[in-house]
Amino acid sequence: MPELFDSAIFVSLFATLFVVMDPVGSIPLFLALTSTFDEKQRNRAAMQATLTSILVIGIFAYFGSYILSLLDISAAAMKLSGGVLLFLVAMQLLIPSEQEPDPTASEGVNVALVPLGTPLLAGPGAIVAVMIAWDRSHGQLGGLVAIGVAIVLMHFIMWITMRFAGIFAKVLGEGGTLLLTKIAGLLLAAIATEMIMKAIFEYIQHMS
Numbered sequence: 001m002p003e004l005f006d007s008a009i010f011v012s013l014f015a016t017l018f019v020v021m022d023p024v025g026s027i028p029l030f031l032a033l034t035s036t037f038d039e040k041q042r043n044r045a046a047m048q049a050t051l052t053s054i055l056v057i058g059i060f061a062y063f064g065s066y067i068l069s070l071l072d073i074s075a076a077a078m079k080l081s082g083g084v085l086l087f088l089v090a091m092q093l094l095i096p097s098e099q100e101p102d103p104t105a106s107e108g109v110n111v112a113l114v115p116l117g118t119p120l121l122a123g124p125g126a127i128v129a130v131m132i133a134w135d136r137s138h139g140q141l142g143g144l145v146a147i148g149v150a151i152v153l154m155h156f157i158m159w160i161t162m163r164f165a166g167i168f169a170k171v172l173g174e175g176g177t178l179l180l181t182k183i184a185g186l187l188l189a190a191i192a193t194e195m196i197m198k199a200i201f202e203y204i205q206h207m208s
Contacts (some may be wrong), residue, residue, distance in 0.1 A: 003142035010146035013133040017058050017154040020125040023134070023161040029120060030162045031172075032093055032184035033111050040168050045112040046162035050155050052117025057151060058146055060122075064131040075128050076202040082124035083195030089115045092206030121158060124195065 034042045060067070068078070130151065137143025172180060 003140070004145060006140070006146040007141040009133055009137060009143045010150050013129060013147060014150040014154060016129040017126055017142045018157075020123065020129060021121060021158060023157050025088065026120065026158065026161060027165050027168060028098060028180050028184040029188060030165050031168060032181040033116060034165075035178070035181055043163060044114065046159055046165075048112035049116035049121055050159040051157070052113050053121035054151065056118045057127060058124035060127045061102065061130045061147065061151075064127065065135065066163075067158075068118060074203065074206060075124075076199045076206060078128065078197055079124040079199075079202070082119045082198035083192045083199060085119055085192075086115070086123070086195065087189055087192035089184045090189035093181055093188065104141065121155075124199075129193050171202050 034045050037045060067073075068075070130147065133143075133147050133150075137147060174194070
């Protein structure tokens with residue numbers, strides 16, 4: 001009788017997603033990108049970002065290996081591109097230009113889709129982790145159920161985190177939110193740099 005739930009895959013994937021998506025660390029980033037929103041807009045952005053992330057990760061879980069193989073793209077290259085994109089977002093948070101609007105002033109739906117939904121939530125790390133778990137399951141029902149539960153549970157945690165991030169915004173006020181925006185930009189730049197460095201080393205190891 002086939003196993004209905006693979007606990008090993010669930011624990012491994014959920015732990016990886018929790019570290020990669022970092023619910024606590026996402027609070028300042030979410031507040032920074034939605035600093036001009038009212039409570040209703042911020043709640044809508046949290047839901048849209050969560051649904052976008054689930055959709056992107058779900059597509060890559062099922063079609064990811066085929067897509068990367070078809071386009072001859074390595075996992076390292078995907079991580080590198082994600083890191084570069086996050087770095088550009090970080091620079092916009094730190095130094096908004098006059099020609100290009102501050103990302104915190106964008107419309108809710110745009111911010112919810114990019115960069116909140118992807119690549120901040122459904123980033124290269126999360127996508128690759130799910131793809132690895134999918135391959136590990138070998139299409140067995142227990143593994144697929146475990147992957148689905150891990151993804152949904154992790155995104156529920158992320159939604160809860162973003163949903164109540166507004167409480168922090170009220171406590172901080174306008175000045176505190178602006179300060180948090182700069183701190184978030186600095187942290188995001190560091191995360192992006194780490195992703196880029198790891199991707200380069202992975203690519204070098206793959207080529208050697």
